[in-house]
Amino acid sequence: xxxxxxxxxxxxxxxxxxxxxxxxxxxxxxxxxxxxxxxxxxxxxxxxxxxxxxxxxxxxxxxxxxxxxxxxxxxxxxxxxxxxxxxxxxxxxxxxxxxxxxxxxxxxxxxxxxxxxxxxxxxxxxxxxxxxxxxxxxxxxxxxxxxxxxxxxxxxxxxxxxxxxxxxxxxxxxxxxxxxxxxxxxxxxxxxxxxxxxxxxxxxxxxxxxxxxxxxxxxxxxxxxxxxxxxxxxxxxxxxxxxxxxxxxxxxxxxxxxxxxxxxxxxxxxxxxxxxxxxxxxxxxxxxxxxxxxxxxxxxxxxxxxxxxxxxxxxxxxxxxxxxxxxxxxxxxxxxxxxxxxxxxxxxxxxxxxxxxxxxxxxxxxxxxxxxxxxxxxxxxxxx
Numbered sequence: 465x466x467x468x469x470x471x472x473x474x475x476x477x478x479x480x481x482x483x484x485x486x487x488x489x490x491x492x493x494x495x496x497x498x499x500x501x502x503x504x505x506x507x508x509x510x511x512x513x514x515x516x517x518x519x520x521x522x523x524x525x526x527x528x529x530x531x532x533x534x535x536x537x538x539x540x541x542x543x544x545x546x547x548x549x550x551x552x553x554x555x556x557x558x559x560x561x562x563x564x565x566x567x568x569x570x571x572x573x574x575x576x577x578x579x580x581x582x583x584x585x586x587x588x589x590x591x592x593x594x595x596x597x598x599x600x601x602x603x604x605x606x607x608x609x610x611x612x613x614x615x616x617x618x619x620x621x622x623x624x625x626x627x628x629x630x631x632x633x634x635x636x637x638x639x640x641x642x643x644x645x646x647x648x649x650x651x652x653x654x655x656x657x658x659x660x661x662x663x664x665x666x667x668x669x670x671x672x673x674x675x676x677x678x679x680x681x682x683x684x685x686x687x688x689x690x691x692x693x694x695x696x697x698x699x700x701x702x703x704x705x706x707x708x709x710x711x712x713x714x715x716x717x718x719x720x721x722x723x724x725x726x727x728x729x730x731x732x733x734x735x736x737x738x739x740x741x742x743x744x745x746x747x748x749x750x751x752x753x754x755x756x757x758x759x760x761x762x763x764x765x766x767x768x769x770x771x772x773x774x775x776x777x778x779x780x781x782x783x784x785x786x787x788x789x790x791x792x793x794x795x796x797x798x799x800x801x802x803x804x805x806x807x808x809x810x811x812x813x814x815x816x817x818x819x820x821x822x823x824x825x826x827x828x829x830x831x832x833x834x835x836x837x838x839x840x841x842x843x844x845x846x847x848x
Contacts, residue, residue: 512563513538517711518581520544520613521590523551525671526628526664528558529704530588535559537708544569544580571600571609577616586624586711587617589652594641595764595772602774606644607651614655624717625659626707627652631696631724632781633663639777658718660710662703665724665783668804669700670811678738679815682746687779688753691732694782696724699802702794709797721792722785725801731779734804741808742815743823753780 517534521527522543534541535558542565545552549566556564569576571591581587591613593605600609610627617625633645652659668674674697678685703723710716739746751759753776760773785793794801813821 511538512540515586516540516542516584517586517588518542518544518584519588519590520580521592521628522555524590524592525669525673526667526700526703527590528555529669529700530590530707531555531564532558533704533708534711535563538563540565542567542580542584544577546570571605571612574612574616577613578620581613581617581620581622584620584622586626587613587622588626588628588707588711589613590628592628592630592645594778595769595774597769602640602644606641606648610648611651611655614652614659618656624711625652625656626710627659627661628707629661629663631663631665631722631783631785638781639774641774641778642781660716660718661720662707662710663720663722664703665696665698667700667703668697668808668811672700672811674734675738675808675812678735678746679742679812682738682742682744682815685735685746685748686756687731687735687748687750688756688776689780690750691730691735691748693731693780694784695729695731695734696727696783696785697729697734697804698723698725699804699807702799702801706794706797706799709799713797716792719792720790721797723794723801724783724785725804727804729804737805737808738812738815742812743820744815744817 515538517539519527519531519534519541522531522541523545531541531543532555538560540563541555541559543552543555544567546569552566555566558564567580569580571577589610591605591609593600593602596602614625614627627649629645629649630642632639633642633649635643635646637643637646649661652661666674670676674695706721706723710719710721735746735748757773757776760771760776763770764772785791816823
């Protein structure tokens with residue numbers, strides 16, 4: 465005889481219940497809004513953990529890594545885009561079906577921004593440019609745009625806002641791009657008091673404009689001031705990891721983070737490193753800054769972007785961490801950043817001559833170079 469629905473219900477109550485595995489994000493209460501987030505199903509890529517995030521600037525270098533980390537944990541990610549959908553098409557496979565949600569928007573339109581954030585409890589703003597375009601000036605992107613996103617997010621009841629800036633952003637910086645980013649930080653703080661400001665040094669990775677540019681233009685690589693610029697290169701995956709930890713930790717609300725390599729390099733040392741790793745000579749052309757800036761101003765007139773005077777200005781700005789003791793770093797997040805010397809090869813191996821493509825990581829002279837920079841030989845971050 466078939467069991468009745470009632471009997472089946474009683475039997476279900478009497479039988480031992482096997483609880484589904486729950487993750488740390490299955491139940492969460494936002495401190496500032498009291499919002500309760502309840503996850504559905506198991507914690508991971510194939511289930512929704514109850515959180516929805518909007519990532520502005522998702523199509524950029526850092527954006528794809530941030531989206532991938534969020535989606536892997538079962539977070540629904542709204543990816544606002546401007547222009548063609550092909551700019552964000554590569555983000556779809558980073559999450560399960562229906563977890564990556566493209567939304568068209570214009571940074572100058574508050575209503576469209578509101579549509580992007582209305583269902584989110586976390587907003588991450590990664591929008592930033594090193595040069596101006598015919599459509600957007602630095603003020604419109606770094607100051608007005610950042611303030612608009614912060615204001616709309618606050619009015620929409622968003623619990624967390626993470627705003628991306630630059631380690632060298634100062635109101636008296638030599639670059640207009642960095643000056644406007646500094647003013648943008650101030651506007652975000654005023655519009656969303658609990659926002660997190662994340663200042664990153666130059667990032668490197670598969671699509672970077674540091675290591676890859678050196679390898680790509682190895683036959684004619686332009687420098688200024690003989691490569692004396694001070695850099696703190698940080699792996700893009702480490703920055704994405706840090707943003708994810710900040711998002712997940714309620715204790716970080718309102719804090720400012722500076723993410724940089726513990727070791728300082730000169731631009732020349734980075735070029736020397738790439739030269740050793742790709743087993744090719746990098747031919748450097750040192751150009752006077754004023755002359756290169758003038759040439760960049762001429763290039764700005766061309767219909768396609770090659771370089772700009774603002775990018776030339778950035779080539780002379782040193783990356784120096786703040787002396788403010790209240791600013792947090794990787795160490796406060798429990799993250800050990802990757803070592804540049806021991807991870808750079810995986811991003812530039814394809815610039816080696818074909819006969820050296822499969823050679824071991826350490827070419828002649830590399831051990832001495834690493835010893836000079838005080839890098840331990842047995843570091844676990846080695847990627848062959």
